[in-house]
Amino acid sequence: MGEGALIVTTADADVVATRTKSSRWYKPDRDGWFDTGLGVTSVVALFVVWAVAAIITNHNHPGLVPTPVKVAKSFADLSTNSFAGHTLFGHVLSSLGRWGLGFVFAIVLGVPLGIIFGSITLVREAVSPIFEFLRYIPPFAWIPPAVLWFGSGQTSQALIVFIAAFPAIVISTQVAAANVDPALLRASRTLGAGHLRRLGQVITPIALPGVFAGVRVAASNGWMALIAAELIGGRVGVGFLIAQGEDYGATDIVMVGMVAIAITAAILDLIVIALSKRLTRWRKRAA
Amino acid sequence: MPLESDMKYQAKTNEPDRAAVPKLSLRQVSKVFEARRGSVRALEPTDLDVREGEFLTIVGPSGCGKSTMLMIGSGLETPSSGTIAVDGRPAGKPGPDRSVVFQQFALFPHLNVMRNIGYGLKVAGVKKSERQDAVEQQISVMGLDGFQKAYPSELSGGMQQRVAIARALVLQPSLLFMDEPFGALDAQTRTQMQDEMARLRTRMTSTVLFVTHSVEEAVFLGTRIVVMSPRPGRIIADIPIAENAPWKGMAIEAAMGEPQFNSLREEVWNLLHTKTE
Numbered sequence: 001m002g003e004g005a006l007i008v009t010t011a012d013a014d015v016v017a018t019r020t021k022s023s024r025w026y027k028p029d030r031d032g033w034f035d036t037g038l039g040v041t042s043v044v045a046l047f048v049v050w051a052v053a054a055i056i057t058n059h060n061h062p063g064l065v066p067t068p069v070k071v072a073k074s075f076a077d078l079s080t081n082s083f084a085g086h087t088l089f090g091h092v093l094s095s096l097g098r099w100g101l102g103f104v105f106a107i108v109l110g111v112p113l114g115i116i117f118g119s120i121t122l123v124r125e126a127v128s129p130i131f132e133f134l135r136y137i138p139p140f141a142w143i144p145p146a147v148l149w150f151g152s153g154q155t156s157q158a159l160i161v162f163i164a165a166f167p168a169i170v171i172s173t174q175v176a177a178a179n180v181d182p183a184l185l186r187a188s189r190t191l192g193a194g195h196l197r198r199l200g201q202v203i204t205p206i207a208l209p210g211v212f213a214g215v216r217v218a219a220s221n222g223w224m225a226l227i228a229a230e231l232i233g234g235r236v237g238v239g240f241l242i243a244q245g246e247d248y249g250a251t252d253i254v255m256v257g258m259v260a261i262a263i264t265a266a267i268l269d270l271i272v273i274a275l276s277k278r279l280t281r282w283r284k285r286a287a
Numbered sequence: 288m289p290l291e292s293d294m295k296y297q298a299k300t301n302e303p304d305r306a307a308v309p310k311l312s313l314r315q316v317s318k319v320f321e322a323r324r325g326s327v328r329a330l331e332p333t334d335l336d337v338r339e340g341e342f343l344t345i346v347g348p349s350g351c352g353k354s355t356m357l358m359i360g361s362g363l364e365t366p367s368s369g370t371i372a373v374d375g376r377p378a379g380k381p382g383p384d385r386s387v388v389f390q391q392f393a394l395f396p397h398l399n400v401m402r403n404i405g406y407g408l409k410v411a412g413v414k415k416s417e418r419q420d421a422v423e424q425q426i427s428v429m430g431l432d433g434f435q436k437a438y439p440s441e442l443s444g445g446m447q448q449r450v451a452i453a454r455a456l457v458l459q460p461s462l463l464f465m466d467e468p469f470g471a472l473d474a475q476t477r478t479q480m481q482d483e484m485a486r487l488r489t490r491m492t493s494t495v496l497f498v499t500h501s502v503e504e505a506v507f508l509g510t511r512i513v514v515m516s517p518r519p520g521r522i523i524a525d526i527p528i529a530e531n532a533p534w535k536g537m538a539i540e541a542a543m544g545e546p547q548f549n550s551l552r553e554e555v556w557n558l559l560h561t562k563t564e
Contacts, residue, residue: 186381187394189363189380189381189382190361190381190382190383190386190455191386191406191410191454192383192407192410193410197410208397280397282438282440283396283440
């Protein structure tokens, strides 16, 4: 982020560079290593509890809770050898493909709709009752109708992702667009900008941080809904891998799937955050 | 609905006499804000003519409708009654010929200083190279050198308002509306900007309407002062100031030592503080 550094060379009295303070809750002067240490400690503690639980339950129910070591071994094994038709990586990629399809549709439709809802009160008032009604239906409830309409293949799973991701994107985009300072809209009018420029060059870019907040939630909502859809009816994907593991009574495979889901979700989140930072660099530094 | 009055204007101004036709003309303009608890009359029906080249300062207490009147002139606010004409022709939508400088700067947070200043030119379709030249020139006029790539959030209030003024001036508007532009600045910066504004005044061709609640500012910058009453606002005094008034060309601190400046200031102050009922 170095390129944004302010050059304060002028001796001008009213030049004051604004440096945003660290907004974390703890004292900023505390050693960063302390926090890292805290994190590491709790992760280690989690593994210890897991291992102890595995050892205790193994007495009476061998294999019910696999040890972390066993899961790690299975992870390595599934990474190279295929199970249920694909390697672990293959399942993840397949899931990601369907996730991406639904997610991209949710963005392509959700962002412009949210901008329009947020900027044009009339449209918002007309459409919001529908949204208010639909948002009480969990995405998982759409799985049966989706399967009935489109079969249990790619399309219906991508549709589930779309349904899970779309509301978060529309709602946060709408809020962000509605919150754009009206003075900026007035300024753009006096500078000659018409409706389209106002939407595209003022409201949309300024709403972008809010849009990304929604996209971030949508990414994980969509991912979770997809796994659920794959668990119920699928022939490939991480959810399917877990379902197959269950059928074989292989708890280690089930847990490998769960770990893969979490790792993938974390990576997706990091990508969204990185993209957001890149596209909204105009916001206050260190925000 | 406005057809009839439009036609009246057309008829009157078929052969506009440059000297007689005011740059901006408000006729019986009023504003009533409809609120849930009834309506609030912000501005009584008001007539105001502003001649080309004038620097009109409008001074009045808070809530007297002075900003409303300014915004009606700029086209951003529609009057509840009355007509607005620019050069004798009915004024339409707001646009780059009627630039506005807002109290809260209203800079685009996602554009750097250069792009903020160049935005109006870009919308107008000015070629990139010409645009850059015009922007660079404004940047040096407004003392913004070295901040071309900075974003508004990285600038102090004073610097932000310089950018906003540059963004308005770069369009060479024939009318410039300034709505308490220095009201959000600290005292020291404000003084600096007032001096800067007086300096700019000599090199720009725009007709300026400048709303303020500071009597000193109104007297120091104006070539004519309009004084308004508390709500519902109306004009209670219209005071021309000679171009060669002794404080013209002085810094504001020095002007405050001028007896004539102070007597005019006192006069305006008294107008503002006597009950007009």
